[in-house]
Amino acid sequence: MRSYCCMCALLIALFCQVSCLDVVIGQYGETIEIPCNKGALKPKDLYMIKWKYDNGDLLTKPKDKNVSVVASNDYKDRVSMDENSSLLLAAATLKDEKTFTCMLVGPTDISEYPVKLQIRKAPARVEIMERAAELKIGTPTQLGQCSAHDAYPAANITWYKNDKTLVDNQKGIRISSTQTVDKTTGLITTASVLHYTAEKEDTYAVFTCGTQNTSSFPVSFTITYPTEKISLHAISDVPLMEGDTLTLTCKADGNPPPTSFNFHIQGKEVKVKNSDTYTLTNITRERTGEYKCSLIDNAAMVDSMNITVNYLDMSLEPSSMVTKSAGERLALHLQVNASGTPILEAWTKDNIKLDKQPKFDKLTYADSGKYEVVVTMGTLIKKATFELIVEGVPVIQRLVKERKGNQHKVLICVAEGYPKPSVTWSVNGTSAVESPYVNGTITHKLTIVPRVNLNVSCTVSNELGESSQQINVSTYSSEPNDSTKLVVGVVVSLVLAAVIVGLAYWLYAKKSRQGSWKTGEKEDGSNEESKKLEEKIDEKLEENSQKVEV
Missing domain, CATH: 2.60.40.10 (Immunoglobulins)
Structure with missing residues (x-):
């Protein structure tokens, strides 16, 4: 049982030596810092610090002495140690991928801290090369080769169309990769080739390729496909009016598009080369009808449209200069013929707008002048004028x-x-x-x-x-209308004077007769006084008469 435990402990120790090592990843060509004991502080009573690798020693630092480089190979000029006892390795290459060990020598023991160094390098550039001149719909074509140069480890390349990843499906998309190792540097160039079967919607597609951190410039391709449909269009103002310019254009959905067409103008075929348009100027109503266009090399590929040319006619009688006598009658006859609904804009006389069409049942001199009528329909404008002299x-x-x-x-x-x-x-x-x-x-x-x-x-x-x-x-004094008040005053004065004189004469005559009866005088005396009174009255009348004449 004890031997079994010892064996397990030995296996664990060996495993840790392999898999429990500290790992440092450094960039190719740069100075890499490899820490000792993960950067932990070293004991103050250390006798020496040494850095070594599998094949020998690199440098040492005895207590209270400077660092001494002991390497004799290419590490001699590339290694150093900083204040934290970390190993500094300059101009790292792929050959530096090895285990470096920091050894600490103390009073009672020796400790070693191995560190595994791994080198990484991103591709120097990623680009699409050997691009296809064009892609033909339905035909598998090598679209291009994406190259990721001088990377380590080898770069994984991904293709994109409109920023969406392309996946090899062994049908319309096939992707194959190769790798090339530089014998001097050990860096790897990866080449990925994309074979692609284009569709019509790929006409404006953008393709790129890239690695984890680097992408190529986007590229696009000419997609070729045969014409499946053509369409005829009229380029002009709508509605089309007499006098307008009509431009016909024939469009085909093929790529590259056809450059020559047949235009059928009311049954007459016109061949147009190196252009897709045909223009008719100053068109008339006779141009109303069916128009067609077709491919020169395929008459069955055709499109057509009906075109209507609108028109406006107007006549006016009289239409020039006409001379009439005052009191005569002049009849106006305005006739309008149009393809649509015309609008009577205005009647004018000598450039002054009239409220309505003039009528000349009995001509006067005031009717003389230049008359104009304006009728419109869309962009068509018709004018008619005549000049009337009375x-x-x-x-x-x-x-x-x-x-x-x-x-x-x-x-x-x-x-x-x-x-x-x-x-x-x-x-x-x-x-x-x-x-x-x-x-x-x-x-x-x-x-x-x-x-x-x-x-x-x-x-x-x-x-x-x-x-x-x-x-x-008349002169001013005799003008009847010059002083009406004066005439009226004189007449009244005359009448009053005549009445007064008559009354005075009557009283005087009566008194005279009465006096003769009383005194017994003869009437001869009274007769003489009567004559004198009459003379005075006549003089007064003559004086008043003269005043009236004035």
Whole structure:
């Protein structure tokens, strides 16, 4: 039983020597720190610290003395020891993967602390090489080779499509790997080859490969596949109007896409090379119909569409210059023909918008002008114009006079006619003013100072004839309308004076007769007084009459 326990203890000790070692992982090419006794503090009474490896000693440090390098091989210039008694190993290589032992010599015993060193190195670079020129749908193709250079241990490479991992399924995806060891450094380059069977949706796919910490640049591929469908499109404003430009384009879903097509324009075949478009300019309603496009090398691959060209026609009578006489009738005839619903935008006369279509049942000079009508439908705009001239012998519409100050009179003559009438007066005057000739009407003003009562004529004339009117112009004092209040006052005064004189004469005559009866005088005396009274009355009447004339 005791021998059995001793054997178990020996096996456990041997196992710990192999598997219970401390492990330090260092990076290739760098300085690696290997701690002694996991960095625990060393006893103060140590006689010596020594670092060694399987094939010999590396360095020693006696108590109270400096470190002494005892290695004679390539470690001579690469090893040192820090203050914590850790071994410093510079420019680590794969050959440094071994067990290093720290030995502590004390007064009563010797302790050893072995440490296993492992070297790691990430790939220097990861890249996709030997890329395929293109991928053909349904055909297995070597997409590329992903290489992870100079790694240790060998890198594991993973392929990705659109950031999703690709797994070898021995069908559309096959992945194989190889490894190459550098004889000098011992570093390993791994090459992973991806064979891939593309699908149409891979047209815009992005492929990458990578290791745990390093990835390649993304790459994409041209995916080729035959045309399965073509489509015809019209590039133009909708709806299509007469006068527009129609561009047809024929698209195919193949890759690379076809470069030449046949366009069938209303039954006529047009071959277009190195382009997928065909353009028709200034199209008309006759272009309405069926259009097709097809592959030049496969007429069965075809697509078609119906195209409608909208139109708008408008006619107006009259459509040019028309001359009519005043009082006549002019009929307007507007006709619109369209493929859709037209909109009557506006009627204008001399660029001024009218509320509605004009009617000319009895033409006047004011109807003269340039008329325009606008009709629209979508982007189509149609306009029609005519110019109307209403002519006739000039007619005086109004002849009046106005007072200006105490002595001046302003004569106003308003006339209509076409061509433009000229105005003349039978008297001379000043400050003659003529208004602008608008809508066949002209106004002429003349200022005069009448010395006597006058009959003044206004005459208007043009090449078709003339007309004239008269107006009575009196001096300021005799003008009936100049002082109505004065006339009324004079008339009242005359009437009152006549009544007073008559009453006075009657009283006087009566008194005279009574006096003769009383005194017995003859009536001859009273007759003479009566005559004197009559003379005074006549003088009074004549005086009042003169006042009235003034």
